[in-house]
Amino acid sequence: MALIRPDNALEQTWIQKCCCRFMCKGPIPRHVAFIMDGNRRFAAKKHVERIEGHTRGFDKLAEVLKWCQDLGVEEVTVFAFSAENFKRSKEEVESLMELARHKLALIMQERDQLKANGVKIRVIGELKQLPEDIQNMAQEVMSITKDHARCCLNVCFAYTSRHEMVQAMKDISLRLRNGTLQEDQITDDLFGKTLQIPSVDLAIRTSGEIRLSDFLMWQCSEACLEFTDALWPEFSIWNFYAAILKYQYFIAAKKS
Amino acid sequence: MFLRQTTMNEWNILLRKTVRNGLTQAESFLFALLRIFIYVVQNVLKLRRIHVVGYFNSIRPFRQIADVSSIAEDAQRLPKVPKHLLLLIDEKNNDHESITNMIVWSFMMGVTNVTIADKKGCLENDLGTIETNFRERCKNPSLQLCSKCVFRLAGKVTDSSVHNVIITSPKTSRQHFLTSVKKTCLQMQRNDALQETLNPDAFSGILDTGKGNISDPCLLIVFGQRFTFHGFDPWSLRLTEITTLPSHCGLSYDSFISAFRKYAKCEQRWGV
Numbered sequence: 419m420a421l422i423r424p425d426n427a428l429e430q431t432w433i434q435k436c437c438c439r440f441m442c443k444g445p446i447p448r449h450v451a452f453i454m455d456g457n458r459r460f461a462a463k464k465h466v467e468r469i470e471g472h473t474r475g476f477d478k479l480a481e482v483l484k485w486c487q488d489l490g491v492e493e494v495t496v497f498a499f500s501a502e503n504f505k506r507s508k509e510e511v512e513s514l515m516e517l518a519r520h521k522l523a524l525i526m527q528e529r530d531q532l533k534a535n536g537v538k539i540r541v542i543g544e545l546k547q548l549p550e551d552i553q554n555m556a557q558e559v560m561s562i563t564k565d566h567a568r569c570c571l572n573v574c575f576a577y578t579s580r581h582e583m584v585q586a587m588k589d590i591s592l593r594l595r596n597g598t599l600q601e602d603q604i605t606d607d608l609f610g611k612t613l614q615i616p617s618v619d620l621a622i623r624t625s626g627e628i629r630l631s632d633f634l635m636w637q638c639s640e641a642c643l644e645f646t647d648a649l650w651p652e653f654s655i656w657n658f659y660a661a662i663l664k665y666q667y668f669i670a671a672k673k674s
Numbered sequence: 675m676f677l678r679q680t681t682m683n684e685w686n687i688l689l690r691k692t693v694r695n696g697l698t699q700a701e702s703f704l705f706a707l708l709r710i711f712i713y714v715v716q717n718v719l720k721l722r723r724i725h726v727v728g729y730f731n732s733i734r735p736f737r738q739i740a741d742v743s744s745i746a747e748d749a750q751r752l753p754k755v756p757k758h759l760l761l762l763i764d765e766k767n768n769d770h771e772s773i774t775n776m777i778v779w780s781f782m783m784g785v786t787n788v789t790i791a792d793k794k795g796c797l798e799n800d801l802g803t804i805e806t807n808f809r810e811r812c813k814n815p816s817l818q819l820c821s822k823c824v825f826r827l828a829g830k831v832t833d834s835s836v837h838n839v840i841i842t843s844p845k846t847s848r849q850h851f852l853t854s855v856k857k858t859c860l861q862m863q864r865n866d867a868l869q870e871t872l873n874p875d876a877f878s879g880i881l882d883t884g885k886g887n888i889s890d891p892c893l894l895i896v897f898g899q900r901f902t903f904h905g906f907d908p909w910s911l912r913l914t915e916i917t918t919l920p921s922h923c924g925l926s927y928d929s930f931i932s933a934f935r936k937y938a939k940c941e942q943r944w945g946v
Contacts (some may be wrong), residue, residue, distance in 0.1 A: 436704075443705040579912060580874035587855055587877070588869060591862035604856045606848070628915050628940060635908035639848075643901045643916065664901075671899040 430488070430655075437659055438488050444666040447619035449493040450486060451634055451641070454479065456625030456649030463649070469513045474651040476521055485658050487535070487569065495572040495615055497633045501544050501581060515549055518575070522555040529562050536568025542614050543577030572615055579635040586612040610636065617641070620665045624650045624657075642668035739775065740927040742816040745782040748931055752938040755784040756892035760914065761922070762844070762906060763792040764898030769923040770800065774807040776922070777839055778817065779930055787838045787888050789828070793904050795843035798827055804841065838888060847907035854881050881909060890914065893937045897922040915940045 430438065454475055461471030479496060486494050499518075504511060525532070525539065532539070541556035548556070556575070589612050593599035599608075610617060618634055618641040626647040630638060644661040648654065737744070749755060759780050761773075773790060780788050790797060790804075797804070805825040811817060824835040828842035829850055858880055862869045890910040896902070896918045903911060917933045919925065 437708075439701060440705040440708050443701060578874070580877075580909070583855075583909070584872055584874055584877055587859050588862065588872065590855075591859040591869060594859060594863040601856070601860065604852075604859060606852055609852065609855060628917055628936070629913060630911070630916075632912040635912055639903045639905045639908050641902060643903075645916075668900050668902070 434655055441489060441659060441662050441666075445669045446490050446662070447642075447665050448491070449495065449616060449618050449620075450491050451495040451497075451618045451621045451638065452479075452482065453497045453621075453623040453627075453631065453633055454650040455623060455627055457651060459625060460649040460651040468510060469517065471651065472514060472517055476517070478651050478653060482653070482658065483571065485655055489662065491569070493570045493572070493616070495574060495618065495634065497574045497577065497631075499543075499575045499577070500631065500633075501547065501576050501578045502632070504547065504576070515552060518548075518552055519555065522552065522559055525559050526555070526562070532563050533566060536566045537563060538566040538570045539563045540570065540572045540614075541575050542572055542582075543575045544581055545576060547576045574615075574633065578632040579630075580632055582613055582615075583636060585614075613637065620644065620661060622646065622658075622661050624648055624653050737927045740779070742782060745779060745927075748934075749783045752783075752934060754938050755934065756915075756937055757785065758787040758789070758889055758891045758893075759785045760789045760791065760891035760894045760906075760911075762894060762896045762904060763790070763797075763922055764896070764900055764904055765792075765921060765923065767923065768792055768797055768800065769925075770803055770807055772922050772925045773797075773804055774811055775927075776925065776930060777804075777808055777823075778811055779927060781823070781837050782817075783931075783934060786836060787840065789840040789842060789891060791842045791844055791847065791904075791906060793844060793898075795845055797841050798843060798846065801825060801827060801841050804839070808839070840888070844904040844906040847910075848905055851881065851907040851909055878909070893917070893933065895919055895933050913942065 457471040457475040458468050459471075460474065461468045464471075483494060499514060503514075506514075539559050541560060545553050545556060586609060590599065590604060590609070594601065613636060615634060615637055617639075618637045621630065621634070621638045621641045622644045623630070624646055626645065628645045642665045644664055646653070646657050646661070648657050740748075761776060777788050777790075808823065808825070812823075822835055823837035823839060825839045825841070828840050828846055854877070858868075858872065858877060862872060890912070891914045894903075894911065894914045894916045896904075896916065898918075898921070901918045915937050917936050919929060919933065
């Protein structure tokens with residue numbers, strides 16, 4: 419299934435449209451991050467193969483992107499694969515890589531829709547740990563969408579927040595070494611800007627887990643957190659709207 | 675004829691504008707209604723929770739405070755207890771009585787380190803008061819176990835005890851992290867080998883030197899209306915289980931222990 423769906427492919431019911439319009443009256447997060455957890459538990463629950471759970475998870479991502487687009491969310495970051503996930507069984511890691519290959523190829527075929535919708539895609543993480551062909555495909559997807567500016571999808575693949583922070587420290591030290599940065603310029607703000615992903619407004623984790631598992635730790639330090647019991651493939655528009663409402667309360671509480 | 679048509683057109687435009695404005699206002703009104711509805715539902719849910727607690731009163735009374743034996747019983751029923759508890763308070767006032775209660779309950783449950791951080795940073799000035807309150811409570815013979823507890827501000831390394839209470843604020847913890855970042859960047863600038871070899875474990879080692887061998891928090895309880903980290907040091911919270919309670923003021927034992935029950939249900943999979 420495609421990542422970018424045509425408008426008529428995910429037609430909302432009138433009540434969903436109404437809710438969407440009501441939501442837009444309040445503050446909308448600029449950047450939403452998702453930990454797409456629960457694909458394997460979904461597969462076990464439905465008595466299907468694990469890979470089927472992951473495939474359904476990707477389909478859900480396409481749906482969620484459409485909901486975000488309708489609300490006017492400018493940037494979405496998803497935790498697709500943690501560097502820690504390489505510890506899983508060889509078969510599962512291989513099937514996940516195969517799924518990534520297939521989906522990246524599909525995204526490349528969608529370049530016209532991506533251009534029409536202005537979607538920029540960035541694949542972020544320790545890409546060197548991935549098979550070479552996937553690294554090349556990821557680079558190509560990033561290069562064909564780099565000039566799109568309406569919204570941005572960051573896919574964290576082979577990612578951990580600690581690695582990202584260490585890489586930022588290395589980048590800062592290189593700038594110190596070549597003289598483009600002075601010691602007193604190393605601030606909270608500079609460190610945040612050196613990271614690859616900007617700060618998050620709303621972080622959502624599915625499947626009832628209540629931790630961030632090394633995902634965007636710096637970026638989420640002021641974000642509104644939402645943990646929902648729904649498994650990722652079962653995450654519904656109502657779960658999403660509930661998270662947005664919580665964000666609106668969060669902003670109201672911040673102002674008060 | 676022409677004049678009449680113009681007037682009709684103006685009327686049409688005016689009518690459309692009025693309808694559009696009316697719709698926008700109706701939407702705002704409905705949005706406000708929706709928010710009120712959700713607010714009411716949330717409070718009804720809270721009331722229902724109280725009702726449920728009332729239902730269980732027949733089995734076990736709701737406990738505002740608890741004695742040592744019932745805390746020990748609760749601890750035995752839980753499959754796991756956090757070794758390091760982080761309490762993050764974002765409220766107008768700090769209730770010292772409740773804070774002392776939470777420290778005592780935590781130690782009785784089997785927690786060894788309690789870190790308390792308040793958004794405003796006021797608790798850092800109240801370290802002495804919190805310690806005095808706690809020592810006063812430890813005069814009770816059943817609480818002798820925790821009397822050797824060490825109270826300190828974050829970053830002030832002293833000899834760690836079996837039980838430690840660390841007082842900090844999100845700002846202080848973040849500043850400590852940034853100081854380590856700056857130090858590491860400067861070291862890397864001078865040392866090529868470090869630039870190549872630095873990894874998350876190595877940086878954790880640099881950070882831990884200021885912590886006195888206290889591990890990262892296992893459970894974080896956020897008190898207040900906003901469920902967020904409030905800018906707390908991001909490095910130490912990567913695997914921390916996070917939960918929230920509306921307020922720490924006048925907190926009951928049963929509400930506090932609900933966070934421990936939630937933690938006990940969590941399963942760490944370490945990526946597998």
